[in-house]
Amino acid sequence: MTSATARQRRVRAPHPLRTEGVRGFAPWAGAAVLLTCGAMLSGTAGRWQGGWSETAVQVHTALLITVPLAAAAGCWQGGRERRRRTEELWATTVRTPLARLLLAALPVAFWVVAGYLLTVAAAFLATWPYAQGDRPHLALLPGDSAAVAAGALAGHVVGRAVPTRLAAPLLAMTGYVGLGVMTAGGSSAGRALSPAALAGVGELPVWWQPWAMAVWTGGLACAAALGYAARRRAVALLPLAAALAAGTLLAQSGDALWYPDPLTRRQVCDTSRTPAVCVNARYAGMLPQVSDALSGVTDKLRGVRDLPVRWADHGDAPHADEAALPAVTPLGWSAVRGRLTDPQEYAWEAVGALALRGDCPEEQESDRVLTADDAVEHYLAPSPVRDRLDGSDAQDAWLRRAVAARARLAGMDGHERRAWLSAYFAARADCRTKEIPAL
Numbered sequence: 001m002t003s004a005t006a007r008q009r010r011v012r013a014p015h016p017l018r019t020e021g022v023r024g025f026a027p028w029a030g031a032a033v034l035l036t037c038g039a040m041l042s043g044t045a046g047r048w049q050g051g052w053s054e055t056a057v058q059v060h061t062a063l064l065i066t067v068p069l070a071a072a073a074g075c076w077q078g079g080r081e082r083r084r085r086t087e088e089l090w091a092t093t094v095r096t097p098l099a100r101l102l103l104a105a106l107p108v109a110f111w112v113v114a115g116y117l118l119t120v121a122a123a124f125l126a127t128w129p130y131a132q133g134d135r136p137h138l139a140l141l142p143g144d145s146a147a148v149a150a151g152a153l154a155g156h157v158v159g160r161a162v163p164t165r166l167a168a169p170l171l172a173m174t175g176y177v178g179l180g181v182m183t184a185g186g187s188s189a190g191r192a193l194s195p196a197a198l199a200g201v202g203e204l205p206v207w208w209q210p211w212a213m214a215v216w217t218g219g220l221a222c223a224a225a226l227g228y229a230a231r232r233r234a235v236a237l238l239p240l241a242a243a244l245a246a247g248t249l250l251a252q253s254g255d256a257l258w259y260p261d262p263l264t265r266r267q268v269c270d271t272s273r274t275p276a277v278c279v280n281a282r283y284a285g286m287l288p289q290v291s292d293a294l295s296g297v298t299d300k301l302r303g304v305r306d307l308p309v310r311w312a313d314h315g316d317a318p319h320a321d322e323a324a325l326p327a328v329t330p331l332g333w334s335a336v337r338g339r340l341t342d343p344q345e346y347a348w349e350a351v352g353a354l355a356l357r358g359d360c361p362e363e364q365e366s367d368r369v370l371t372a373d374d375a376v377e378h379y380l381a382p383s384p385v386r387d388r389l390d391g392s393d394a395q396d397a398w399l400r401r402a403v404a405a406r407a408r409l410a411g412m413d414g415h416e417r418r419a420w421l422s423a424y425f426a427a428r429a430d431c432r433t434k435e436i437p438a439l
Helices: 002-010 016-022 025-043 052-061 063-078 080-084 087-091 097-130 141-161 167-184 188-193 209-229 233-257 281-293 295-300 343-355 367-380 393-411 414-429
Strands: 203-205 258-260 267-270 276-280 310-312 322-324
Touching: 025 052, 025 063, 025 097, 052 063, 052 097, 063 080, 063 097, 063 141, 063 167, 097 141, 097 209, 141 167, 141 209, 167 188, 188 233, 209 233, 233 258, 267 281, 276 281, 281 295, 281 343, 295 343, 295 367, 310 343, 322 343, 343 367, 343 414, 367 393, 367 414
Parallel strands: 276 310, 310 322
Antiparallel strands: 203 258, 267 276
């Protein structure tokens, strides 16, 4: 009997923090974040699935929903004792007010961060089978996770301080509007202070930005908690000072917090064709698809002179010896989940860039020139969209002339057609449109 009693004494009761973490509201808050963010991301999967940078931008932008939701969850948890009418009972315990606050707030903060990170992991796993180049972008996760946890902690303080059941939904709406205004409008300093600051596709944060953002958001939340519940409220000045220092650094940096990914300046080329086909290195895996889509064009251009050296996609205006390759971005249009949506239309756009690379003045675009352009485009890469006219007399007359010009170009023998195309591309490149041979 004595040994049994001793064993019972050695069995310790579970820590209250563990009890709060596995029971009650906190796990449901994490599930709410997971389901909400997951639903939002799945609805736009075509716009990010297949690009690492697009995925990173999308999960980062999800903070516009996640942080207000975490704040609302913390606020609801903060008002729990008031709803249960157990405030006076809790005040009689030996724990300090700050310990009681953290005991209830930290599980919610943990679970909402866990829900967000699970969503991020699922998004990256969904992108992995379709990624065509680049690498996963994880640099923003420390700042994003800290912002979600800070939202839950600050919301908990609001829930304790504001005696109304409407505090949680009002806080969520206020947080969403406030983050939206900071993120999308205002000065560059205001945008830099937003934890959901819009990152552009193909851009990276400077190395210290996520950590400064973590200090900025976390410092404000810790200052609010200490100012509300600490015995010596002056200690709240320490995290507040750290937050203000980090916020000042972020605000002064502004748009300099982001820089272009060096990978966007690189290209991967297929030089077995003329012109060569070069895609941006972030989508290197799409080079075989793009090259196949343009194979019919390059086969018809064999032996033609005065062509650009390559189709290029490096984000800037093409050089003098290049034509702009139709972009596969933004994802969801020309490419979805690592596949070209319409190779025929893609080839037609590439031919248009090949023919119009001279960027000639509008007054030089006569009806004769436009008819020649149409004939070249139809011969190299016909597109059914080109013939969808409105049925007016002028359009019908132009279409009849265009069809006749197409037939004349297609009816030439190989040598004659190569000579005509060589003269056409030479005149087009130098904007000598009057020298384009007639059809």
